[in-house]
Amino acid sequence: xxxxxxxxxxxxxxxxxxxxxxxxxxxxxxxxxxxxxxxxxxxxxxxxxxxxxxxxxxxxxxxxxxxxxxxxxxxxxxxxxxxxxxxxxxxxxxxxxxxxxxxxxxxxxxxxxxxxxxxxxxxxxxxxxxxxxxxxxxxxxxxxxxxxxxxxxxxxxxxxxxxxxxxxxxxxxxxxxxxxxxxxxxxxxxxxxxxxxxxxxxxxxxxxxxxxxxxxxxxxxxxxxxxxxxxxxxxxxxxxxxxxxxxxxxxxxxxxxxxxxxxxxxxxxxxxxxxxxxxxxxxxxxxxxxxxxxxxxxxxxxxxxxxxxxxxxxxxxxxxxxxxxxxxxxxxxxxxxxxxxxxxxxx
Numbered sequence: 001x002x003x004x005x006x007x008x009x010x011x012x013x014x015x016x017x018x019x020x021x022x023x024x025x026x027x028x029x030x031x032x033x034x035x036x037x038x039x040x041x042x043x044x045x046x047x048x049x050x051x052x053x054x055x056x057x058x059x060x061x062x063x064x065x066x067x068x069x070x071x072x073x074x075x076x077x078x079x080x081x082x083x084x085x086x087x088x089x090x091x092x093x094x095x096x097x098x099x100x101x102x103x104x105x106x107x108x109x110x111x112x113x114x115x116x117x118x119x120x121x122x123x124x125x126x127x128x129x130x131x132x133x134x135x136x137x138x139x140x141x142x143x144x145x146x147x148x149x150x151x152x153x154x155x156x157x158x159x160x161x162x163x164x165x166x167x168x169x170x171x172x173x174x175x176x177x178x179x180x181x182x183x184x185x186x187x188x189x190x191x192x193x194x195x196x197x198x199x200x201x202x203x204x205x206x207x208x209x210x211x212x213x214x215x216x217x218x219x220x221x222x223x224x225x226x227x228x229x230x231x232x233x234x235x236x237x238x239x240x241x242x243x244x245x246x247x248x249x250x251x252x253x254x255x256x257x258x259x260x261x262x263x264x265x266x267x268x269x270x271x272x273x274x275x276x277x278x279x280x281x282x283x284x285x286x287x288x289x290x291x292x293x294x295x296x297x298x299x300x301x302x303x304x305x306x307x308x309x310x311x312x313x314x315x316x317x318x319x320x321x322x323x324x325x326x327x328x329x330x331x332x333x334x335x336x337x338x339x340x341x342x343x344x345x346x347x
Contacts, residue, residue: 002030002323006071007037009316013048017101018290018317020055020075022324024105025294029076030324036071043069047093047119051101054087058102082109082170089119092160094126099166100287104294106168107145107175113168121155121162122194122235124252127287129164130192131248134239136287138246143295144174154196156233175295177303177342180279180288184243190220191238195253196231202259206236209263214238214270236262238270247273247281278306278337285340286314289329290321293342297325302343310338 002023006015019030036042044052044067052066052073060078087098095117106113121129127136133149140147146169155162191210193203200223207221234253239246251266253259273281280288285307296303307314310331318329318340326345331338 002028004030004032004320004323005034006032007034009319010313011038011316012036012313013051013097014313014317015320016048016073017051017097018320019324020051020101021104021290022321023075024055024059024077024080024102025108026324027077028324029074032073032075034071035073043071044073045093046091047089047097050087050089050093050119051098054085054098054102055105057085058105080105080109082106082111082113084114086116087118089160092120092123092155092157094123095119095121095155095162095164096123096129096132097126099132099164100127103147103166103168104290107171107294109170111170115166115168116163117166118161118163119155120157120160121151121153121164122233122250122252123157127283128235128237128248128250130237130239131250131283135246135248135284139180139288140291142178143291144176145169145171145291153227154194154230154233156196156231156235159231159233161230172298175298177292177295177299177301179303180244180305181339182277182306183245183279187241187243189214189216189238189240190222191216191236192222192224194224194233194235194237196226196233198232198234198253202234202253205259206253206263209260210236210238210267213263213267234262236266238266240270240273245279247284249273249281273308276308276337278308280305280307282307282309282311282314285309285338286311286317289314289317289340289342293321293325293327293329296327296342296344300344302341304339304341306334306337306339308337310340
């Protein structure tokens with residue numbers, strides 16, 4: 001039984017999700033205490049409980065503490081089962097975080113799986129759908145893990161109501177770690193603005209201000225088509241396509257924040273990435289750690305990537321991964337950038 005203190009490091013829900021994912025992948029049970037102890041509302045919120053219930057259904061786990069506001073959980077996994085699953089957060093809580101929880105385990109299954117996930121698709125505190133589709137999934141395919149994602153309906157806070165569908169193919173014997181030290185040549189860059197049930201002038205102002213700041217032409221600035229019964233919500237996104245990877249940056253609009261401020265905040269984040277030579281931005285650097293560690297463990301082969309920033313979120317994720325997998329993360333600074341190494345233990 002692996003014992004984990006959920007208040008250490010970043011102290012958020014990522015500790016729970018990584019623990020669930022790797023417990024299913026390795027068959028190791030765990031006990032998690034002081035869940036989200038540093039948060040204003042500690043314990044399991046609705047989206048965290050959905051992650052626990054999804055993991056339980058996927059592997060037939062024995063669980064104690066799976067209830068709202070619980071600050072302690074014991075999870076003993078069974079065998080991962082491929083299949084057709086439908087998980088709904090029931091609020092605007094992120095359904096992409098539920099995907100993040102079960103995705104690694106279903107890669108280890110012996111057959112194809114299909115997921116329908118309901119909840120928030122574009123949340124400030126979670127990887128948005130378009131980040132997963134354009135940035136994360138292509139890297140997973142390069143790693144040997146085939147996956148397809150489809151957005152059925154946008155879901156923003158506070159209404160939620162989003163829906164995505166995901167197909168995952170088994171890849172336990174196909175994972176192959178690789179180094180990602182450089183972006184390669186720039187291929188293209190463009191911006192999208194999602195603004196369902198919001199005045200169209202908001203999207204135009206955001207795109208115009210962003211395009212002017214980045215020196216982009218009109219054909220690089222795109223207003224997403226509006227569908228009925230979505231929103232309200234607003235997400236301004238920049239997608240930068242390079243030879244070896246794609247990065248997606250997102251800034252969310254909210255009441256009391258001008259369209260110009262939303263654009264300014266996103267431009268600042270994009271420029272911080274552009275002045276660096278590292279491959280991955282801060283969010284992708286965090287998300288990439290777990291699948292790369294799985295591949296390094298399966299193949300007994302080390303791998304390296306560079307990133308613009310090492311967040312506390314990422315460092316905490318490294319520590320949790322090391323509790324479940326026989327791998328070691330090491331990091332080193334190179335100017336303002338970072339290099340992350342994942343090394344499997346040799347017995």
